[in-house]
Amino acid sequence: MDSEQTLIQRAQKGNHDAFAALVEEHQRYVYNLALRVVKDENEALDLTQETFVRAWTALPNFRGQSQFRTWLYRIVTNLCYNRLPNLRRSLNDLGDDVMEDISEADSNIPAQEFESNETRKYLYQAIEELDTNYKLLITLRYQSELSYEEIASTLNLPLGTVKTGIFRAKEQLRKSLAHLEESWITV
């Protein structure tokens, strides 16, 4: 099987099969990112298609300085910005209060620490209900596994804004969790 680098080089020379393999490989991640932002399956599919068509057109300019998927995320987020003009403003308005590194807690806690699967499901629901700007940042950080620097570059935002956004998203999740814990106490 060809490596991604080989597929990209072949696609840059106009090989359709190589590009189809790249589409097959990356479509799920691009679709997920679009879905988290536009919250509509058909619109997300439409954006995903458009992303790959634009990627094909711009592929000769892709120099391989960043990862191919990061490049695709940049295209899809630009399309999302066009679709939701307020999204860029809401990201810029986050400010950059959090400049230091955000410590990421060790998630390898023993299974018994989870009260039940219910907690996890509740948190999934809370993630789903986050504001679009937070959801975009969270998706890029945790589902696409980009570094803070890569997210800043992809969204064309200052690093501090990215850190602030992710910090605040986690604070919102913490509030939701506290709310759940309070409801347990009252019951």
Place this chain on the structure above:
Amino acid sequence: MDNRLKQDALIEDALKSYPLAPMPRTITVNVMSRIQKNTRPALVTWSDFVLGFVIAACIAALWFAAQNLPPILLAKIRIQGILLYQDFLVNARWLVPAAMIGLAAVLSALTIPTLLRMTVDRRR
């Protein structure tokens, strides 16, 4: 375990295990059919050729006109040009540097976005 640490761990776990939504259907066929219809734009388009031809024709016309004007007329144009320049220097000293800065601003506006785009593409 401290409650806040436990909350952090639960949140981190939920974020890391948050499932990817399944694709309702593959889009590869649709993308490939759209790609086959839309060929990639060439690096140099027809409009670039036409624009280049028009600019070259204008330069050639100016050069041809300058070569074929009577020498006396050329000398008069040169004298009028020098007089106009001197007039600017005496009555509007600011005009020549202002015009130069304006020209530089126009050229920058034309070239800087392209250079930035090239830099961003290279960074990618």
